[in-house]
Amino acid sequence: MTYKRLPVGGAAVPPVKYRQADLADIPAAARLRDGRDEEGGASADRMARYLACRHHPQQALMPRTIYVALEDDSIVGYIAGHLTRRYECDGELQWVYVAPECRRSGTASELLRLLAAWFVRQGASRVCVNVDPNNMPARRFYARHGAAPLNEHWLVWNDINDLGSDRLISRIA
């Protein structure tokens, strides 16, 4: 899948491509967060063991996936999710991360749509995500896409099928 990012300041922007990740993508994906004290990912070792079903977040089930976003064949973002029984949900968004220079151009939104479609194909509708109460960019991102508060540290999509629907409105200040 290929999508053209909107030009920033008139500069030419390479098209962003999206695809499911395999284990060979993990080192480059994990490096995006190197040296940054941000949520949204883990070490390469943990991410690889997660994708290979050898690391299991609490109450995780085996089906899981990671999608990557690429510019000029370089990974600029990723999203990961799995089926779960946590909080009576069917799915959990595990990680999402976009390189700082690529933010606010819709990359995470497209990754989220791809993961949502994967959840739907898995028969999952109620999907949760853990987010620090102080991570306002992430909270606004999730709210923009219709997630509602579940408790202080968790948000939930009661029906991930709704993602992208015109009916969605921001529900978090």
Ligand SMILES: CC(C)(COP(=O)(O)OP(=O)(O)OC[C@H]1O[C@@H](n2cnc3c(N)ncnc32)[C@H](O)[C@@H]1OP(=O)(O)O)[C@@H](O)C(=O)NCCC(=O)NCCS
């Ligand atoms: C959160 C994150 C994934 C968003 O990625 P992104 O590619 O910039 O997101 P998008 O461009 O798709 O943003 C879609 C919408 O989300 C909201 N949003 C995203 N970042 C925002 C910010 N910094 N401040 C306010 N709103 C924001 C906006 O409504 C935005 O739409 P707009 O740009 O038209 O206003 C990115 O900031 C990131 O990687 N942060 C560090 C990792 C992290 O915190 N992950 C979440 C862990 S729970």
